[in-house]
Amino acid sequence: MKNVENKVIIITGASSGIGEETARTLAQNGAKVVLSARREERLKKLADEIGENAVYLASDVSKAEDMGALVKLAKDSFGKVDAVFANAGVMPGGNMSELKVKDWMSMVNINIVGVLNTMAAVLPEFIAQKSGHIIVTSSIAGTKSVPGNAVYSGTKHFVRAMLDSFRTESVTEHTNIRTTIIYPGAIKTELLNTIAPSETKSMVEEFYKNVGLTPDAIAGAVLYAVSQPDNVDVSDIIVRPTLEP
Ligand SMILES: NC(=O)c1ccc[n+]([C@@H]2O[C@H](COP(=O)([O-])OP(=O)(O)OC[C@H]3O[C@@H](n4cnc5c(N)ncnc54)[C@H](OP(=O)(O)O)[C@@H]3O)[C@@H](O)[C@H]2O)c1
Secondary structure, three states: OOOOOOOOOEEEEOOOOOHHHHHHHHOOOOOOEEEOOOHHHHHHHHHHOOOOOOEEEEOOOHHHHHHHHHHHHHHHHHHHOOOEEEEEOOOOOOOOOOOOOHHHHHHHHHHHHHHHHHHHHHHHHHHHHOEEEEEEEEEEHHOOOOOOOOOHHHHHHHHHHHHHHHHHHHHHHHHOEEEEEEEEEOEEHHHHHOOOOOOOHHHHHHHHHHHOOOHHHHHHHHHHHHOOOOOOOEEEEEEOOOOOO
């Protein structure tokens, strides 16, 4: 596809769900993909499926050095980085009154620090080449208050505010860096797996089962944003099931 073919795109959270399907879709449209997540076996399987246009690195977004190594892998393998999809995230859920402080910190470390580490690794490349595209997965939970998911919602609001503020800085700095914030609604992935069993979890699972979209709905949105001409910044995309309030 025009403006996708031969682009080198780093994807975090590529071992399952949205990241996995987006990698597949971008590669099918001619991109070279650099896959990141912690589960190496899953990355290897996907890279084998895609073929010569995929490389992977078992890496943790909460570790800055891992994100640096990912950019090095992209440059060593394909010579450049054109775009990054900072998509890795977790959602253990639960009311704040449950005081699951470990889960709060995990969400901050992966959903916020992970995105910042990813950006810190690619920005020197994008600034030097005066082009680039940063795509981040926020959530519908990043657009409103969500009971039962306060910290998660906070991390997704952070991503939204940070990336859109960065966009305005890039405008004044003339770096030609495009930004896209994706806000998915209910998508059938492994995201709910880390929520502790509860009545609320069962209700959410039932909703996802009945109404949730498959990850290709988000992959298509990312493909759309990437494929636009260089002077078109698709800044925000909300994708939710028709039956999601
Ligand atoms: N599914 C939805 O309904 C929905 C809605 C709104 C937003 N989102 C967002 O979409 C993004 C993708 O989630 P998903 O729905 O596709 O769920 P998923 O299937 O659970 O995928 C999450 C991905 O993040 C990776 N990951 C988690 N912690 C990581 C870490 N420390 N370092 C590197 N990678 C890590 C996981 O890989 P490893 O475990 O192998 O590291 C996995 O590849 C997340 O940011 C999520 O918040 C999802």
